[in-house]
Amino acid sequence: MGNDGGTIARRVELVRTKKKPQQKDKDAETAAKWKYCQISQEPLRPPIVACDLGRLYNKDSVLVHLLSKKAALEGVEHIKSMKDVTELRLTEASKTSSAPESPLDQGGFHDLARWVCPVTGLEMTGRQLFSFLKSCGCVISDRALKALKSETCPNCNKPYNDDQVIPINPGPEELTKLRARMELRKSRQKADKKASKDSRKRSNEEDEPSTSSAGKLPKTIAHPVTSSSKDSKDSGNVKHSLTKDTEVRDLVKKSIAEDPKSSTVFKSLFTSCDAAKSRKHANWVTYNPYY
The missing domain is CATH 3.30.40.10 (Zinc/RING finger domain, C3HC4 (zinc finger))
Known part of the structure:
Protein backbone atom coordinates (compact mmCIF):
# COMPACT_ATOMS: atom_id res chain seq x y z
CA MET A 1 0.00 0.00 0.00
CA GLY A 2 1.48 3.29 -1.07
CA ASN A 3 0.84 6.93 -0.46
CA ASP A 4 0.08 9.65 -2.90
CA GLY A 5 3.72 10.00 -3.81
CA GLY A 6 4.18 6.34 -4.40
CA THR A 7 6.23 5.80 -1.20
CA ILE A 8 5.69 3.13 1.41
CA ALA A 9 5.74 4.21 5.09
CA ARG A 10 8.06 2.27 7.33
CA ARG A 11 7.67 1.62 11.04
CA VAL A 12 10.84 3.55 11.89
CA GLU A 13 9.31 6.71 10.47
CA LEU A 14 5.99 6.33 12.30
CA VAL A 15 7.01 4.93 15.73
CA ARG A 16 9.56 6.89 17.76
CA THR A 17 11.25 5.06 20.61
CA LYS A 18 13.20 6.55 23.55
CA LYS A 19 16.73 7.52 22.62
CA LYS A 20 19.64 5.84 24.30
CA PRO A 21 21.40 7.97 26.94
CA GLN A 22 24.48 9.70 25.73
CA GLN A 23 27.55 7.86 26.88
CA LYS A 24 30.34 9.73 28.60
CA ASP A 25 33.77 9.85 27.12
CA PRO A 170 38.75 6.37 43.88
CA GLY A 171 35.57 4.72 42.65
CA PRO A 172 32.12 5.21 44.21
CA GLU A 173 32.46 2.38 46.75
CA GLU A 174 35.95 3.41 47.81
CA LEU A 175 34.81 7.04 48.01
CA THR A 176 32.10 6.11 50.51
CA LYS A 177 34.66 4.32 52.69
CA LEU A 178 37.03 7.29 52.54
CA ARG A 179 34.26 9.69 53.55
CA ALA A 180 33.34 7.54 56.56
CA ARG A 181 37.01 7.28 57.53
CA MET A 182 37.40 11.06 57.23
CA GLU A 183 34.41 11.73 59.50
CA LEU A 184 35.73 9.22 62.04
CA ARG A 185 39.18 10.83 62.00
CA LYS A 186 37.74 14.31 62.54
CA SER A 187 35.56 13.14 65.43
CA ARG A 188 38.59 11.52 67.07
CA GLN A 189 40.63 14.70 66.68
CA LYS A 190 37.85 16.76 68.29
CA ALA A 191 37.59 14.31 71.19
CA ASP A 192 41.37 14.29 71.74
CA LYS A 193 41.50 18.09 71.61
CA LYS A 194 38.71 18.39 74.16
CA ALA A 195 40.33 15.82 76.46
CA SER A 196 43.71 17.59 76.35
CA LYS A 197 42.04 20.93 77.05
CA ASP A 198 40.19 19.51 80.06
CA SER A 199 43.35 17.89 81.45
CA ARG A 200 45.30 21.15 81.02
CA LYS A 201 42.58 23.07 82.81
CA ARG A 202 42.50 20.50 85.61
CA SER A 203 46.29 20.66 86.07
CA ASN A 204 46.20 24.47 86.22
CA GLU A 205 43.55 24.34 88.91
CA GLU A 206 45.65 21.91 90.94
CA ASP A 207 48.84 23.99 90.61
CA GLU A 208 47.26 27.31 91.62
CA PRO A 209 46.26 27.38 95.33
CA SER A 210 42.71 28.53 95.81
CA THR A 211 42.27 31.76 97.72
CA SER A 212 39.37 30.32 99.62
CA SER A 213 41.48 27.55 101.16
CA ALA A 214 44.78 29.44 101.54
CA GLY A 215 43.32 32.70 102.73
CA LYS A 216 41.35 31.21 105.58
CA LEU A 217 42.84 31.71 109.03
CA PRO A 218 42.46 29.15 111.80
CA LYS A 219 39.34 29.72 113.77
CA THR A 220 39.75 30.74 117.44
CA ILE A 221 37.21 30.53 120.18
CA ALA A 222 35.93 33.96 121.04
CA HIS A 223 35.80 34.59 124.80
CA PRO A 224 33.40 37.14 126.23
CA VAL A 225 35.11 40.33 127.32
CA THR A 226 34.15 41.60 130.75
CA SER A 227 33.63 45.27 131.56
CA SER A 228 36.57 45.44 134.01
CA SER A 229 39.11 44.13 131.49
CA LYS A 230 37.75 46.48 128.83
CA ASP A 231 38.15 49.50 131.14
CA SER A 232 41.73 48.53 132.00
CA LYS A 233 42.63 48.23 128.28
CA ASP A 234 41.13 51.65 127.53
CA SER A 235 43.03 53.30 130.39
CA GLY A 236 46.29 51.70 129.25
CA ASN A 237 45.80 52.98 125.69
CA VAL A 238 45.14 56.52 126.96
CA LYS A 239 48.29 56.52 129.09
CA HIS A 240 50.39 55.22 126.21
CA SER A 241 49.12 57.95 123.87
CA LEU A 242 49.80 60.67 126.49
CA THR A 243 53.41 59.57 126.99
CA LYS A 244 53.97 59.56 123.22
CA ASP A 245 52.61 63.10 122.88
CA THR A 246 54.83 64.43 125.68
CA GLU A 247 57.94 62.81 124.19
CA VAL A 248 57.27 64.35 120.77
CA ARG A 249 56.61 67.73 122.33
CA ASP A 250 59.88 67.59 124.31
CA LEU A 251 61.86 66.67 121.19
CA VAL A 252 60.41 69.62 119.32
CA LYS A 253 61.17 72.10 122.07
CA LYS A 254 64.71 70.90 122.88
CA SER A 255 67.54 71.61 120.48
CA ILE A 256 70.57 69.40 120.00
CA ALA A 257 72.83 71.88 121.79
CA GLU A 258 70.63 71.67 124.90
CA ASP A 259 70.37 67.89 124.81
CA PRO A 260 72.50 66.50 127.66
CA LYS A 261 72.63 63.06 126.06
CA SER A 262 74.42 64.31 122.91
CA SER A 263 78.22 64.40 122.85
CA THR A 264 80.35 67.49 122.20
CA VAL A 265 81.61 66.15 118.86
CA PHE A 266 78.06 65.55 117.66
CA LYS A 267 76.97 69.05 118.80
CA SER A 268 79.87 70.69 116.92
CA LEU A 269 78.39 69.50 113.62
CA PHE A 270 75.49 71.95 113.92
CA THR A 271 75.40 75.75 113.81
CA SER A 272 73.69 75.94 117.19
CA CYS A 273 76.87 75.06 119.09
CA ASP A 274 79.06 77.73 120.77
CA ALA A 275 82.05 77.14 118.46
CA ALA A 276 79.90 77.73 115.37
CA LYS A 277 78.44 80.92 116.81
CA SER A 278 81.89 82.40 117.49
CA ARG A 279 83.11 81.91 113.90
CA LYS A 280 83.69 84.95 111.72
CA HIS A 281 82.67 83.30 108.44
CA ALA A 282 79.59 81.30 107.54
CA ASN A 283 79.54 77.58 106.86
CA TRP A 284 80.33 76.57 103.26
CA VAL A 285 77.33 74.25 103.09
CA THR A 286 74.54 76.32 104.61
CA TYR A 287 73.95 79.95 105.26
CA ASN A 288 74.59 80.94 108.88
CA PRO A 289 71.92 83.38 110.07
CA TYR A 290 74.23 84.61 112.86
CA TYR A 291 76.38 86.56 110.37
Missing part, protein backbone atom coordinates in the same frame (compact mmCIF):
# COMPACT_ATOMS: atom_id res chain seq x y z
CA LYS A 26 35.78 7.83 29.61
CA ASP A 27 39.09 9.21 28.40
CA ALA A 28 37.90 12.79 28.84
CA GLU A 29 36.51 12.02 32.30
CA THR A 30 39.76 10.35 33.36
CA ALA A 31 41.84 13.26 32.07
CA ALA A 32 39.62 15.74 33.92
CA LYS A 33 40.24 13.94 37.22
CA TRP A 34 43.96 13.26 36.88
CA LYS A 35 45.19 16.31 35.00
CA TYR A 36 42.94 19.18 36.08
CA CYS A 37 42.28 20.92 39.37
CA GLN A 38 38.88 20.00 40.82
CA ILE A 39 38.23 23.61 41.94
CA SER A 40 39.50 25.90 39.19
CA GLN A 41 39.42 23.32 36.34
CA GLU A 42 42.93 24.48 35.39
CA PRO A 43 45.77 22.09 34.51
CA LEU A 44 47.52 20.71 37.57
CA ARG A 45 50.85 22.33 38.35
CA PRO A 46 53.11 22.06 41.40
CA PRO A 47 52.53 22.53 44.24
CA ILE A 48 49.68 20.02 44.09
CA VAL A 49 47.61 18.99 47.11
CA ALA A 50 45.05 16.25 47.71
CA CYS A 51 42.16 16.00 50.17
CA ASP A 52 41.14 13.04 52.31
CA LEU A 53 38.78 11.92 49.53
CA GLY A 54 41.66 11.53 47.05
CA ARG A 55 40.88 14.52 44.81
CA LEU A 56 43.66 16.60 43.28
CA TYR A 57 43.88 20.40 43.50
CA ASN A 58 46.29 23.21 42.80
CA LYS A 59 47.48 24.63 46.11
CA ASP A 60 46.87 28.24 45.07
CA SER A 61 43.30 27.35 44.05
CA VAL A 62 42.65 25.91 47.51
CA LEU A 63 44.02 29.08 49.12
CA VAL A 64 41.80 31.27 46.95
CA HIS A 65 38.81 29.09 47.78
CA LEU A 66 39.46 29.36 51.54
CA LEU A 67 39.99 33.13 51.42
CA SER A 68 36.92 33.84 49.30
CA LYS A 69 33.71 34.75 51.11
CA LYS A 70 31.52 32.93 48.59
CA ALA A 71 29.58 29.81 49.42
CA ALA A 72 31.53 26.56 49.37
CA LEU A 73 31.63 24.84 46.00
CA GLU A 74 29.96 21.49 45.58
CA GLY A 75 32.36 18.68 46.38
CA VAL A 76 34.81 20.74 48.47
CA GLU A 77 32.65 21.45 51.55
CA HIS A 78 34.94 19.24 53.63
CA ILE A 79 37.95 21.52 53.05
CA LYS A 80 37.78 24.08 55.88
CA SER A 81 41.51 24.83 56.23
CA MET A 82 44.88 23.84 54.81
CA LYS A 83 45.06 21.09 57.44
CA ASP A 84 42.40 19.22 55.47
CA VAL A 85 44.73 18.77 52.47
CA THR A 86 48.14 17.15 52.02
CA GLU A 87 50.85 18.49 49.74
CA LEU A 88 51.97 15.74 47.37
CA ARG A 89 55.54 14.73 46.58
CA LEU A 90 55.39 13.70 42.93
CA THR A 91 58.13 12.04 40.88
CA GLU A 92 58.50 13.60 37.45
CA ALA A 93 58.93 11.36 34.42
CA SER A 94 62.21 11.60 32.52
CA LYS A 95 61.66 13.21 29.11
CA THR A 96 63.22 11.36 26.20
CA SER A 97 62.91 14.25 23.72
CA SER A 98 63.97 17.87 24.05
CA ALA A 99 61.04 19.15 21.97
CA PRO A 100 59.00 21.91 23.62
CA GLU A 101 55.71 20.97 25.23
CA SER A 102 52.56 21.58 23.27
CA PRO A 103 49.40 22.96 24.90
CA LEU A 104 48.05 19.42 25.02
CA ASP A 105 51.06 18.27 27.04
CA GLN A 106 50.18 20.71 29.84
CA GLY A 107 47.46 18.56 31.37
CA GLY A 108 45.68 17.69 28.13
CA PHE A 109 44.67 14.48 26.42
CA HIS A 110 48.01 12.87 25.76
CA ASP A 111 49.41 9.45 26.51
CA LEU A 112 52.71 10.57 28.01
CA ALA A 113 52.33 11.21 31.75
CA ARG A 114 54.12 13.96 33.60
CA TRP A 115 54.53 11.96 36.83
CA VAL A 116 55.40 8.33 37.49
CA CYS A 117 55.69 5.94 40.42
CA PRO A 118 59.17 6.22 41.99
CA VAL A 119 59.31 2.44 42.60
CA THR A 120 57.82 0.75 39.53
CA GLY A 121 58.00 3.60 37.02
CA LEU A 122 54.29 3.28 36.12
CA GLU A 123 52.85 6.40 34.52
CA MET A 124 50.27 8.36 36.46
CA THR A 125 47.64 8.65 33.72
CA GLY A 126 44.62 7.17 35.48
CA ARG A 127 44.94 3.74 33.92
CA GLN A 128 46.86 2.48 36.96
CA LEU A 129 45.75 2.89 40.58
CA PHE A 130 47.80 5.31 42.66
CA SER A 131 47.66 6.31 46.33
CA PHE A 132 49.37 8.92 48.47
CA LEU A 133 50.61 8.55 52.02
CA LYS A 134 49.14 11.13 54.37
CA SER A 135 52.17 10.99 56.67
CA CYS A 136 54.70 12.15 54.05
CA GLY A 137 52.71 13.03 50.90
CA CYS A 138 54.57 10.63 48.59
CA VAL A 139 52.56 9.25 45.64
CA ILE A 140 53.10 5.50 45.10
CA SER A 141 51.34 3.04 42.81
CA ASP A 142 49.10 0.45 44.45
CA ARG A 143 51.08 -2.29 42.73
CA ALA A 144 54.26 -1.20 44.54
CA LEU A 145 52.51 -0.90 47.92
CA LYS A 146 51.00 -4.38 47.62
CA ALA A 147 54.29 -5.90 46.47
CA LEU A 148 56.43 -4.37 49.22
CA LYS A 149 53.98 -4.69 52.15
CA SER A 150 56.18 -2.44 54.27
CA GLU A 151 55.33 -0.14 57.17
CA THR A 152 57.67 2.57 55.86
CA CYS A 153 57.39 4.67 52.73
CA PRO A 154 59.48 3.17 49.89
CA ASN A 155 60.37 6.67 48.72
CA CYS A 156 61.35 8.51 51.93
CA ASN A 157 61.36 5.71 54.57
CA LYS A 158 58.86 7.48 56.83
CA PRO A 159 56.55 5.17 58.82
CA TYR A 160 52.85 5.01 58.01
CA ASN A 161 49.80 2.88 58.78
CA ASP A 162 46.92 1.61 56.66
CA ASP A 163 44.63 4.50 57.63
CA GLN A 164 47.12 6.96 56.11
CA VAL A 165 46.95 5.40 52.63
CA ILE A 166 44.51 7.49 50.54
CA PRO A 167 43.61 6.27 47.01
CA ILE A 168 43.72 8.98 44.33
CA ASN A 169 40.45 9.48 42.43
Whole structure:
Protein backbone atom coordinates (compact mmCIF):
# COMPACT_ATOMS: atom_id res chain seq x y z
CA MET A 1 0.00 0.00 0.00
CA GLY A 2 1.48 3.29 -1.07
CA ASN A 3 0.84 6.93 -0.46
CA ASP A 4 0.08 9.65 -2.90
CA GLY A 5 3.72 10.00 -3.81
CA GLY A 6 4.18 6.34 -4.40
CA THR A 7 6.23 5.80 -1.20
CA ILE A 8 5.69 3.13 1.41
CA ALA A 9 5.74 4.21 5.09
CA ARG A 10 8.06 2.27 7.33
CA ARG A 11 7.67 1.62 11.04
CA VAL A 12 10.84 3.55 11.89
CA GLU A 13 9.31 6.71 10.47
CA LEU A 14 5.99 6.33 12.30
CA VAL A 15 7.01 4.93 15.73
CA ARG A 16 9.56 6.89 17.76
CA THR A 17 11.25 5.06 20.61
CA LYS A 18 13.20 6.55 23.55
CA LYS A 19 16.73 7.52 22.62
CA LYS A 20 19.64 5.84 24.30
CA PRO A 21 21.40 7.97 26.94
CA GLN A 22 24.48 9.70 25.73
CA GLN A 23 27.55 7.86 26.88
CA LYS A 24 30.34 9.73 28.60
CA ASP A 25 33.77 9.85 27.12
CA LYS A 26 35.78 7.83 29.61
CA ASP A 27 39.09 9.21 28.40
CA ALA A 28 37.90 12.79 28.84
CA GLU A 29 36.51 12.02 32.30
CA THR A 30 39.76 10.35 33.36
CA ALA A 31 41.84 13.26 32.07
CA ALA A 32 39.62 15.74 33.92
CA LYS A 33 40.24 13.94 37.22
CA TRP A 34 43.96 13.26 36.88
CA LYS A 35 45.19 16.31 35.00
CA TYR A 36 42.94 19.18 36.08
CA CYS A 37 42.28 20.92 39.37
CA GLN A 38 38.88 20.00 40.82
CA ILE A 39 38.23 23.61 41.94
CA SER A 40 39.50 25.90 39.19
CA GLN A 41 39.42 23.32 36.34
CA GLU A 42 42.93 24.48 35.39
CA PRO A 43 45.77 22.09 34.51
CA LEU A 44 47.52 20.71 37.57
CA ARG A 45 50.85 22.33 38.35
CA PRO A 46 53.11 22.06 41.40
CA PRO A 47 52.53 22.53 44.24
CA ILE A 48 49.68 20.02 44.09
CA VAL A 49 47.61 18.99 47.11
CA ALA A 50 45.05 16.25 47.71
CA CYS A 51 42.16 16.00 50.17
CA ASP A 52 41.14 13.04 52.31
CA LEU A 53 38.78 11.92 49.53
CA GLY A 54 41.66 11.53 47.05
CA ARG A 55 40.88 14.52 44.81
CA LEU A 56 43.66 16.60 43.28
CA TYR A 57 43.88 20.40 43.50
CA ASN A 58 46.29 23.21 42.80
CA LYS A 59 47.48 24.63 46.11
CA ASP A 60 46.87 28.24 45.07
CA SER A 61 43.30 27.35 44.05
CA VAL A 62 42.65 25.91 47.51
CA LEU A 63 44.02 29.08 49.12
CA VAL A 64 41.80 31.27 46.95
CA HIS A 65 38.81 29.09 47.78
CA LEU A 66 39.46 29.36 51.54
CA LEU A 67 39.99 33.13 51.42
CA SER A 68 36.92 33.84 49.30
CA LYS A 69 33.71 34.75 51.11
CA LYS A 70 31.52 32.93 48.59
CA ALA A 71 29.58 29.81 49.42
CA ALA A 72 31.53 26.56 49.37
CA LEU A 73 31.63 24.84 46.00
CA GLU A 74 29.96 21.49 45.58
CA GLY A 75 32.36 18.68 46.38
CA VAL A 76 34.81 20.74 48.47
CA GLU A 77 32.65 21.45 51.55
CA HIS A 78 34.94 19.24 53.63
CA ILE A 79 37.95 21.52 53.05
CA LYS A 80 37.78 24.08 55.88
CA SER A 81 41.51 24.83 56.23
CA MET A 82 44.88 23.84 54.81
CA LYS A 83 45.06 21.09 57.44
CA ASP A 84 42.40 19.22 55.47
CA VAL A 85 44.73 18.77 52.47
CA THR A 86 48.14 17.15 52.02
CA GLU A 87 50.85 18.49 49.74
CA LEU A 88 51.97 15.74 47.37
CA ARG A 89 55.54 14.73 46.58
CA LEU A 90 55.39 13.70 42.93
CA THR A 91 58.13 12.04 40.88
CA GLU A 92 58.50 13.60 37.45
CA ALA A 93 58.93 11.36 34.42
CA SER A 94 62.21 11.60 32.52
CA LYS A 95 61.66 13.21 29.11
CA THR A 96 63.22 11.36 26.20
CA SER A 97 62.91 14.25 23.72
CA SER A 98 63.97 17.87 24.05
CA ALA A 99 61.04 19.15 21.97
CA PRO A 100 59.00 21.91 23.62
CA GLU A 101 55.71 20.97 25.23
CA SER A 102 52.56 21.58 23.27
CA PRO A 103 49.40 22.96 24.90
CA LEU A 104 48.05 19.42 25.02
CA ASP A 105 51.06 18.27 27.04
CA GLN A 106 50.18 20.71 29.84
CA GLY A 107 47.46 18.56 31.37
CA GLY A 108 45.68 17.69 28.13
CA PHE A 109 44.67 14.48 26.42
CA HIS A 110 48.01 12.87 25.76
CA ASP A 111 49.41 9.45 26.51
CA LEU A 112 52.71 10.57 28.01
CA ALA A 113 52.33 11.21 31.75
CA ARG A 114 54.12 13.96 33.60
CA TRP A 115 54.53 11.96 36.83
CA VAL A 116 55.40 8.33 37.49
CA CYS A 117 55.69 5.94 40.42
CA PRO A 118 59.17 6.22 41.99
CA VAL A 119 59.31 2.44 42.60
CA THR A 120 57.82 0.75 39.53
CA GLY A 121 58.00 3.60 37.02
CA LEU A 122 54.29 3.28 36.12
CA GLU A 123 52.85 6.40 34.52
CA MET A 124 50.27 8.36 36.46
CA THR A 125 47.64 8.65 33.72
CA GLY A 126 44.62 7.17 35.48
CA ARG A 127 44.94 3.74 33.92
CA GLN A 128 46.86 2.48 36.96
CA LEU A 129 45.75 2.89 40.58
CA PHE A 130 47.80 5.31 42.66
CA SER A 131 47.66 6.31 46.33
CA PHE A 132 49.37 8.92 48.47
CA LEU A 133 50.61 8.55 52.02
CA LYS A 134 49.14 11.13 54.37
CA SER A 135 52.17 10.99 56.67
CA CYS A 136 54.70 12.15 54.05
CA GLY A 137 52.71 13.03 50.90
CA CYS A 138 54.57 10.63 48.59
CA VAL A 139 52.56 9.25 45.64
CA ILE A 140 53.10 5.50 45.10
CA SER A 141 51.34 3.04 42.81
CA ASP A 142 49.10 0.45 44.45
CA ARG A 143 51.08 -2.29 42.73
CA ALA A 144 54.26 -1.20 44.54
CA LEU A 145 52.51 -0.90 47.92
CA LYS A 146 51.00 -4.38 47.62
CA ALA A 147 54.29 -5.90 46.47
CA LEU A 148 56.43 -4.37 49.22
CA LYS A 149 53.98 -4.69 52.15
CA SER A 150 56.18 -2.44 54.27
CA GLU A 151 55.33 -0.14 57.17
CA THR A 152 57.67 2.57 55.86
CA CYS A 153 57.39 4.67 52.73
CA PRO A 154 59.48 3.17 49.89
CA ASN A 155 60.37 6.67 48.72
CA CYS A 156 61.35 8.51 51.93
CA ASN A 157 61.36 5.71 54.57
CA LYS A 158 58.86 7.48 56.83
CA PRO A 159 56.55 5.17 58.82
CA TYR A 160 52.85 5.01 58.01
CA ASN A 161 49.80 2.88 58.78
CA ASP A 162 46.92 1.61 56.66
CA ASP A 163 44.63 4.50 57.63
CA GLN A 164 47.12 6.96 56.11
CA VAL A 165 46.95 5.40 52.63
CA ILE A 166 44.51 7.49 50.54
CA PRO A 167 43.61 6.27 47.01
CA ILE A 168 43.72 8.98 44.33
CA ASN A 169 40.45 9.48 42.43
CA PRO A 170 38.75 6.37 43.88
CA GLY A 171 35.57 4.72 42.65
CA PRO A 172 32.12 5.21 44.21
CA GLU A 173 32.46 2.38 46.75
CA GLU A 174 35.95 3.41 47.81
CA LEU A 175 34.81 7.04 48.01
CA THR A 176 32.10 6.11 50.51
CA LYS A 177 34.66 4.32 52.69
CA LEU A 178 37.03 7.29 52.54
CA ARG A 179 34.26 9.69 53.55
CA ALA A 180 33.34 7.54 56.56
CA ARG A 181 37.01 7.28 57.53
CA MET A 182 37.40 11.06 57.23
CA GLU A 183 34.41 11.73 59.50
CA LEU A 184 35.73 9.22 62.04
CA ARG A 185 39.18 10.83 62.00
CA LYS A 186 37.74 14.31 62.54
CA SER A 187 35.56 13.14 65.43
CA ARG A 188 38.59 11.52 67.07
CA GLN A 189 40.63 14.70 66.68
CA LYS A 190 37.85 16.76 68.29
CA ALA A 191 37.59 14.31 71.19
CA ASP A 192 41.37 14.29 71.74
CA LYS A 193 41.50 18.09 71.61
CA LYS A 194 38.71 18.39 74.16
CA ALA A 195 40.33 15.82 76.46
CA SER A 196 43.71 17.59 76.35
CA LYS A 197 42.04 20.93 77.05
CA ASP A 198 40.19 19.51 80.06
CA SER A 199 43.35 17.89 81.45
CA ARG A 200 45.30 21.15 81.02
CA LYS A 201 42.58 23.07 82.81
CA ARG A 202 42.50 20.50 85.61
CA SER A 203 46.29 20.66 86.07
CA ASN A 204 46.20 24.47 86.22
CA GLU A 205 43.55 24.34 88.91
CA GLU A 206 45.65 21.91 90.94
CA ASP A 207 48.84 23.99 90.61
CA GLU A 208 47.26 27.31 91.62
CA PRO A 209 46.26 27.38 95.33
CA SER A 210 42.71 28.53 95.81
CA THR A 211 42.27 31.76 97.72
CA SER A 212 39.37 30.32 99.62
CA SER A 213 41.48 27.55 101.16
CA ALA A 214 44.78 29.44 101.54
CA GLY A 215 43.32 32.70 102.73
CA LYS A 216 41.35 31.21 105.58
CA LEU A 217 42.84 31.71 109.03
CA PRO A 218 42.46 29.15 111.80
CA LYS A 219 39.34 29.72 113.77
CA THR A 220 39.75 30.74 117.44
CA ILE A 221 37.21 30.53 120.18
CA ALA A 222 35.93 33.96 121.04
CA HIS A 223 35.80 34.59 124.80
CA PRO A 224 33.40 37.14 126.23
CA VAL A 225 35.11 40.33 127.32
CA THR A 226 34.15 41.60 130.75
CA SER A 227 33.63 45.27 131.56
CA SER A 228 36.57 45.44 134.01
CA SER A 229 39.11 44.13 131.49
CA LYS A 230 37.75 46.48 128.83
CA ASP A 231 38.15 49.50 131.14
CA SER A 232 41.73 48.53 132.00
CA LYS A 233 42.63 48.23 128.28
CA ASP A 234 41.13 51.65 127.53
CA SER A 235 43.03 53.30 130.39
CA GLY A 236 46.29 51.70 129.25
CA ASN A 237 45.80 52.98 125.69
CA VAL A 238 45.14 56.52 126.96
CA LYS A 239 48.29 56.52 129.09
CA HIS A 240 50.39 55.22 126.21
CA SER A 241 49.12 57.95 123.87
CA LEU A 242 49.80 60.67 126.49
CA THR A 243 53.41 59.57 126.99
CA LYS A 244 53.97 59.56 123.22
CA ASP A 245 52.61 63.10 122.88
CA THR A 246 54.83 64.43 125.68
CA GLU A 247 57.94 62.81 124.19
CA VAL A 248 57.27 64.35 120.77
CA ARG A 249 56.61 67.73 122.33
CA ASP A 250 59.88 67.59 124.31
CA LEU A 251 61.86 66.67 121.19
CA VAL A 252 60.41 69.62 119.32
CA LYS A 253 61.17 72.10 122.07
CA LYS A 254 64.71 70.90 122.88
CA SER A 255 67.54 71.61 120.48
CA ILE A 256 70.57 69.40 120.00
CA ALA A 257 72.83 71.88 121.79
CA GLU A 258 70.63 71.67 124.90
CA ASP A 259 70.37 67.89 124.81
CA PRO A 260 72.50 66.50 127.66
CA LYS A 261 72.63 63.06 126.06
CA SER A 262 74.42 64.31 122.91
CA SER A 263 78.22 64.40 122.85
CA THR A 264 80.35 67.49 122.20
CA VAL A 265 81.61 66.15 118.86
CA PHE A 266 78.06 65.55 117.66
CA LYS A 267 76.97 69.05 118.80
CA SER A 268 79.87 70.69 116.92
CA LEU A 269 78.39 69.50 113.62
CA PHE A 270 75.49 71.95 113.92
CA THR A 271 75.40 75.75 113.81
CA SER A 272 73.69 75.94 117.19
CA CYS A 273 76.87 75.06 119.09
CA ASP A 274 79.06 77.73 120.77
CA ALA A 275 82.05 77.14 118.46
CA ALA A 276 79.90 77.73 115.37
CA LYS A 277 78.44 80.92 116.81
CA SER A 278 81.89 82.40 117.49
CA ARG A 279 83.11 81.91 113.90
CA LYS A 280 83.69 84.95 111.72
CA HIS A 281 82.67 83.30 108.44
CA ALA A 282 79.59 81.30 107.54
CA ASN A 283 79.54 77.58 106.86
CA TRP A 284 80.33 76.57 103.26
CA VAL A 285 77.33 74.25 103.09
CA THR A 286 74.54 76.32 104.61
CA TYR A 287 73.95 79.95 105.26
CA ASN A 288 74.59 80.94 108.88
CA PRO A 289 71.92 83.38 110.07
CA TYR A 290 74.23 84.61 112.86
CA TYR A 291 76.38 86.56 110.37
